Amino acid sequence: MTPVRVNLALQGGGAHGAFTWGVLDRLLEEDWLEIAAISGTSAGALNGAALKSGLVSGGREGARAALATLWAAVGRVGDMRLSAWMQPVLPYAAALTDIWETAFSTSPQGIAAQLFSPYALGDAWQNPLAPVVADFDFSTVCAHAGPRLFINATNVRSGKIGVFEGQKITPEAILASGCLPNAFQAVEVPDPVTGKMEAWWDGGYSGNPALFPLYDKGLPDDLIIVAINPIYRDSVPKTPLEIQNRINEISFNAPLLRDLRAIAFVQRLLAQGRLEPGSMKDISLHLIADDPLMNDLSASSKLLPTPALLARLKAAGRAAADGFLAQHGGTLGKRGTVDPMALLD
Numbered sequence: 001m002t003p004v005r006v007n008l009a010l011q012g013g014g015a016h017g018a019f020t021w022g023v024l025d026r027l028l029e030e031d032w033l034e035i036a037a038i039s040g041t042s043a044g045a046l047n048g049a050a051l052k053s054g055l056v057s058g059g060r061e062g063a064r065a066a067l068a069t070l071w072a073a074v075g076r077v078g079d080m081r082l083s084a085w086m087q088p089v090l091p092y093a094a095a096l097t098d099i100w101e102t103a104f105s106t107s108p109q110g111i112a113a114q115l116f117s118p119y120a121l122g123d124a125w126q127n128p129l130a131p132v133v134a135d136f137d138f139s140t141v142c143a144h145a146g147p148r149l150f151i152n153a154t155n156v157r158s159g160k161i162g163v164f165e166g167q168k169i170t171p172e173a174i175l176a177s178g179c180l181p182n183a184f185q186a187v188e189v190p191d192p193v194t195g196k197m198e199a200w201w202d203g204g205y206s207g208n209p210a211l212f213p214l215y216d217k218g219l220p221d222d223l224i225i226v227a228i229n230p231i232y233r234d235s236v237p238k239t240p241l242e243i244q245n246r247i248n249e250i251s252f253n254a255p256l257l258r259d260l261r262a263i264a265f266v267q268r269l270l271a272q273g274r275l276e277p278g279s280m281k282d283i284s285l286h287l288i289a290d291d292p293l294m295n296d297l298s299a300s301s302k303l304l305p306t307p308a309l310l311a312r313l314k315a316a317g318r319a320a321a322d323g324f325l326a327q328h329g330g331t332l333g334k335r336g337t338v339d340p341m342a343l344l345d
Helices: 012-027 043-077 091-105 108-115 128-136 171-177 240-271 291-296 300-304 306-332 341-344
Strands: 004-010 031-040 148-155 161-165 187-190 196-203 222-228 284-288
Touching: 004 012, 004 043, 012 043, 012 222, 012 291, 012 300, 012 306, 031 043, 043 128, 043 148, 043 171, 043 306, 091 306, 128 171, 148 171, 161 171, 171 187, 171 196, 240 300, 284 306
Parallel strands: 004 031, 004 222, 031 148, 222 284
Antiparallel strands: 148 161, 148 196, 187 196
16 A cells, blocks of 8 residues: 555643553554654653654654553553652642642642742652653654654743754753743753754743744645644533633643644635645645543642553544544545634634
8 A cells, every 4th residue: 555644643631641642653553554753741742752753763663662661650650640749748749739629629730829939849850751851852852764753842031932843852842842930940951943952841832833834845735633632622611620621621722722723715716726736735634533521630630640540541542543544544645624613713
């Protein structure tokens, strides 16, 4: 079968990124599917780095093994909530957080974030994901071989997106991509364009993930978004915890919706003959998601990567990818399977 080249756009969402692990694990079983480029934010950056590193060093099976190793390491990190780094001064903070959330359906994280800062511990604070990222082989993550990899982070001072590629993808760049400001200290990394040292927060605020790096003329038109943040929810959030979670989802989906509007606009101009064919990228869009599952999971679970949760998410991701391939596999390389306007309406 003739290989079909696709680009992957991998959303961030903390521990829920294990869903993407399952999706990738299933896609890697298809020899006819070639991954040309990856754009990832936060958990999507972790998945993207593991995927590329594994592909470069060991092919498809190497990539599957690298992803499994990554999420086993994330599972060992345990609690990544604000209460976790407060353990040295408040030994029972995590337990009290669990009790509070269960009893009152409110977010002690949100309250604590207004009273405490991840800078309170000064140099004693450590990013819980640093050991996970340090285990990556950056000679393969940054290699010229294999799919192109783009890692997205948000410049704290300017609010603009930074896209790291090639040798500019460092451990610090990946940590910056997943730096939640209420839980982690900002990560200092040289700006990928200016080289000036800057402070960075989670890339989800400016691109979750950024799609524009995948518009390069040398890359295929097919773009598969692996989404882990629900765009639509049936119910109106009412508890403080539900409200805060929905605010975060809307904020992290806003950049993606902006990019989808741009794709829809270009498609409309091309269809109307107002743009010369080939003058702009005509994206064939695809989506793999499981909104019912993500609607069912609690907000705090994003920072609680328990083995049971990760296993559930991986299985769901594999099932979603399997369903996508069964329904749309024959369409890849020919046309899109999702109308971007349908996601915007």
